[in-house]
Amino acid sequence: MNYNWDWGVLIREPYFEWLVSGFLWTISVSVAAWILAFSLGSVVGIARTTNSKLLRGIGTCYVETFRNIPLLVQMFLWYFVFPELLPEDAGMWVKRELPMPEFTTAVVCLGLYTASRVAEQVRAGIEAIGQGQRNAGLAMGLTPAQVYRYVLLPVSYRIIVPPLTSEFLTIFKNSSLALTIGVLETTAQARQIEEYTFQGFEAFTAATLLYIIVTSTVMLLMKLIEGRLRIPGMISLGAK
Amino acid sequence: MIELKNVSKWYDEFQVLNDCSTQVAKGEVVVVCGPSGSGKSTLIKCVNGLEAFQKGEIYVDGTSVGDAGTNLPQLRSHIGMVFQNFELFPHISVTENIKLAQLKVLGRSDDESQQNAARLLERVGLSDQADKHPAQLSGGQQQRVAIARALAMDPVAMLFDEPTSALDPEMINEVLDVMVELATDGMTMMVVTHEMGFARRVADRVIFMDEGRIEEDCSKEEFFNSERGERAQIFLSKILEH
Numbered sequence: 001m002n003y004n005w006d007w008g009v010l011i012r013e014p015y016f017e018w019l020v021s022g023f024l025w026t027i028s029v030s031v032a033a034w035i036l037a038f039s040l041g042s043v044v045g046i047a048r049t050t051n052s053k054l055l056r057g058i059g060t061c062y063v064e065t066f067r068n069i070p071l072l073v074q075m076f077l078w079y080f081v082f083p084e085l086l087p088e089d090a091g092m093w094v095k096r097e098l099p100m101p102e103f104t105t106a107v108v109c110l111g112l113y114t115a116s117r118v119a120e121q122v123r124a125g126i127e128a129i130g131q132g133q134r135n136a137g138l139a140m141g142l143t144p145a146q147v148y149r150y151v152l153l154p155v156s157y158r159i160i161v162p163p164l165t166s167e168f169l170t171i172f173k174n175s176s177l178a179l180t181i182g183v184l185e186t187t188a189q190a191r192q193i194e195e196y197t198f199q200g201f202e203a204f205t206a207a208t209l210l211y212i213i214v215t216s217t218v219m220l221l222m223k224l225i226e227g228r229l230r231i232p233g234m235i236s237l238g239a240k
Numbered sequence: 241m242i243e244l245k246n247v248s249k250w251y252d253e254f255q256v257l258n259d260c261s262t263q264v265a266k267g268e269v270v271v272v273c274g275p276s277g278s279g280k281s282t283l284i285k286c287v288n289g290l291e292a293f294q295k296g297e298i299y300v301d302g303t304s305v306g307d308a309g310t311n312l313p314q315l316r317s318h319i320g321m322v323f324q325n326f327e328l329f330p331h332i333s334v335t336e337n338i339k340l341a342q343l344k345v346l347g348r349s350d351d352e353s354q355q356n357a358a359r360l361l362e363r364v365g366l367s368d369q370a371d372k373h374p375a376q377l378s379g380g381q382q383q384r385v386a387i388a389r390a391l392a393m394d395p396v397a398m399l400f401d402e403p404t405s406a407l408d409p410e411m412i413n414e415v416l417d418v419m420v421e422l423a424t425d426g427m428t429m430m431v432v433t434h435e436m437g438f439a440r441r442v443a444d445r446v447i448f449m450d451e452g453r454i455e456e457d458c459s460k461e462e463f464f465n466s467e468r469g470e471r472a473q474i475f476l477s478k479i480l481e482h
Contacts, residue, residue, distance in 0.1 A: 135290050136327035140341035140393060141317025150340060154331045231331050233375030 009199045010206050022189030023210050029106050029175040029185060034168055036111030041118025046148060048119065049126045059119065066116035071109075072177055078109040079181040106178035114171045121163045125156030158229050165222040169215050186210055241266045241397055241428050242287055247296035249282060249452075256282050257293065258452040264397070269429045271439040271460075274449035275475055280432045281324075283449065284399050287430065288319045301396055317345045320390030324402040326382040328374035328389070334361070335370045338389045346393065353392075360388035364418050380411030387418055397428040404435055434479055440464060448472045
């Protein structure tokens with residue numbers, strides 16, 4: 001292979017700044033989308049475990065819609081199609097005045113998609129606990145909302161720390177799809193460096209390393225958190 | 241105290257309770273027995289509204305359980321319930337289990353709840369386990385904590401749903417002892433159990449259920465000493481043999 005290796009390109013102006021800036025966008029998109037996904041996913045997941053047929057129905061519709069459309073298609077739908085479907089004024093506003101339109105769209109798209117996956121984890125966590133705990137809470141006079149707050153959720157979130165970690169790693173990697181609507185995140189910047197310098201190997205190696213550093217850090221952190229939250233005397237929470 | 245009038249319940253087409261009527265007076269101990277699937281657990285769960293029923297009426301302390309306007313959490317807060325699988329909350333300590341509903345339902349202060357928890361743990365003989373988590377206790381100890389947790393609400397009546405069925409044999413007595421003590425203290429109790437020894441010792445009445453129907457409802461003397469219906473005889477001969 002005839003290739004001129006030049007690792008120095010990674011620390012040269014302006015490419016180093018590009019990588020840094022791309023990395024920061026990756027983090028921003030991922031974290032913002034995760035906050036949305038976690039909050040909305042929790043609400044939808046809880047809704048699917050309530051006694052209300054209406055709430056369960058809405059939750060099921062949400063999950064089935066968002067998790068069954070490819071993420072890339074959703075990205076394009078939000079960016080190109082959604083503004084056209086709005087009433088004219090609102091559509092105009094989205095197209096012209098939405099602050100940081102690419103970033104915002106990417107966050108909304110990634111957040112709503114991942115929420116459907118988080119919802120399934122939350123639902124599974126609550127269902128793993130079983131009717132007995134719910135009954136015990138109700139029998140002592142707690143309201144259904146209090147049963148969730150004090151009995152079901154504290155245990156179910158502990159059960160789902162591992163799959164939620166996995167979801168966060170996925171949202172972080174999926175954030176690279178934001179480049180398709182123009183967010184200059186890590187992958188986009190690596191590609192741009194390749195286009196300017198023809199040093200594609202170096203650029204994408206750098207990008208890969210950045211992703212791996214973050215995912216490994218998150219994994220370590222979550223292991224620590226999982227250990228902290230461990231319930232004394234319990235080997236496996238889900239096994240009960 | 242507890243009054244059931246012609247209660248019937250269906251799961252879709254399948255009838256699990258068929259026209260059940262009985263009552264538990266204040267201070268009375270009533271044992272409910274019968275073969276598995278006879279509806280006894282369902283019946284006791286109807287009393288505090290954990291299971292809905294489609295026909296009939298249930299009154300606890302004058303309040304109608306089936307009435308849509310009834311504040312169920314409030315009603316349940318003064319009926320204690322103990323479950324087959326203990327159902328302590330695994331993520332909080334034994335003391336916190338006993339404090340939770342006192343704080344969140346009765347609005348008691350932290351100090352008062354703490355004192356109650358300590359007093360009740362002493363009563364069930366588990367003061368030394370106060371700071372442990374439920375999974376660190378044996379089954380018998382967990383069930384005694386569950387009883388203490390129910391008592392912390394100062395209930396007017398206690399419901400027991402097969403409280404010893406999930407226990408290893410050597411732990412059954414420590415739980416029954418606590419229940420006997422409660423019964424002698426005058427607690428109103430409705431107990432689903434197969435422990436006929438317990439029934440003989442403290443029950444005032446015995447209810448025998450089969451196929452969703454109350455087949456026998458009589459004093460324990462009548463139940464154990466006189467000729468009962470055929471189904472009750474068969475049931476008794478099966479569980480008393482051992």
